[in-house]
Amino acid sequence: GQSLEQPSEVTAVEGAIVQINCTYQTSGFYGLSWYQQHDGGAPTFLSYNALDGLEETGRFSSFLSRSDSYGYLLLQELQMKDSASYFCAVTASGGSYIPTFGRGTSLIVHP
Amino acid sequence: SQTIHQWPATLVQPVGSPLSLECTVEGTSNPNLYWYRQAAGRGLQLLFYSIGIGQISSEVPQNLSASRPQDRQFILSSKKLLLSDSGFYLCAWSPVDGSGANVLTFGAGSRLTVL
Numbered sequence: 066g067q068s069l070e071q072p073s074e075v076t077a078v079e080g081a082i083v084q085i086n087c088t089y090q091t092s093g094f095y096g097l098s099w100y101q102q103h104d105g106g107a108p109t110f111l112s113y114n115a116l117d118g119l120e121e122t123g124r125f126s127s128f129l130s131r132s133d134s135y136g137y138l139l140l141q142e143l144q145m146k147d148s149a150s151y152f153c154a155v156t157a158s159g160g161s162y163i164p165t166f167g168r169g170t171s172l173i174v175h176p
Numbered sequence: 177s178q179t180i181h182q183w184p185a186t187l188v189q190p191v192g193s194p195l196s197l198e199c200t201v202e203g204t205s206n207p208n209l210y211w212y213r214q215a216a217g218r219g220l221q222l223l224f225y226s227i228g229i230g231q232i233s234s235e236v237p238q239n240l241s242a243s244r245p246q247d248r249q250f251i252l253s254s255k256k257l258l259l260s261d262s263g264f265y266l267c268a269w270s271p272v273d274g275s276g277a278n279v280l281t282f283g284a285g286s287r288l289t290v291l
Contacts, residue, residue: 096277098277100280106284109282110281113279161233163210163278168219169218169219
């Protein structure tokens with residue numbers, strides 16, 4: 066089977082930088098994705114890493130270390146609208162390449 | 177561009193009643209289709225996925241079923257709802273592009289309350 070661990074909640078202030086970690090266990094790892102979900106809304110895709118290293122998309126960056134089975138999402142210049150839940154999801158041959166999601170991290174941004 | 181429609185957005189059903197949630201995708205052909213369920217404050221649990229018409233894989237044994245009568249239509253059903261079926265149901269699609277990334281695009285969701 067596959068499992069993912071991420072913190073349940075993270076708090077930060079506007080303008081700060083926050084990192085949301087994700088560790089995973091799976092067989093036939095292929096890639097790690099991140100999704101954002103605002104309250105009452107649907108998840109939306111943020112980023113995907115298949116290779117080690119950092120992928121940057123505007124204020125958001127995602128990092129992957131395959132050897133450590135670890136990744137993180139980095140959010141810079143936090144804004145109030147970044148308050149949401151963030152899910153990591155692993156894609157693996159052991160799961161037919163269908164994303165398996167973590168339980169999500171609730172990010173609360175304070176003014 | 178591709179769009180995904182899911183309905184109804186909200187429904188309240190009594191225990192033992194039937195259920196039908198519908199999802200359609202526009203602007204693409206032969207998409208992979210998925211049904212996920214999200215309990216309050218929890219992650220997304222994969223219920224069913226489909227790689228083609230009439231091809232359904234079930235991930236969790238339960239009283240729900242899924243059907244794909246047309247290429248871009250995915251239906252989630254139940255003959256008799258249980259209290260534990262309450263949750264936020266999300267339909268999603270991904271392209272068959274061979275990348276393995278399987279980026280999901282979700283519908284707006286259907287919030288089901290079983291009383």
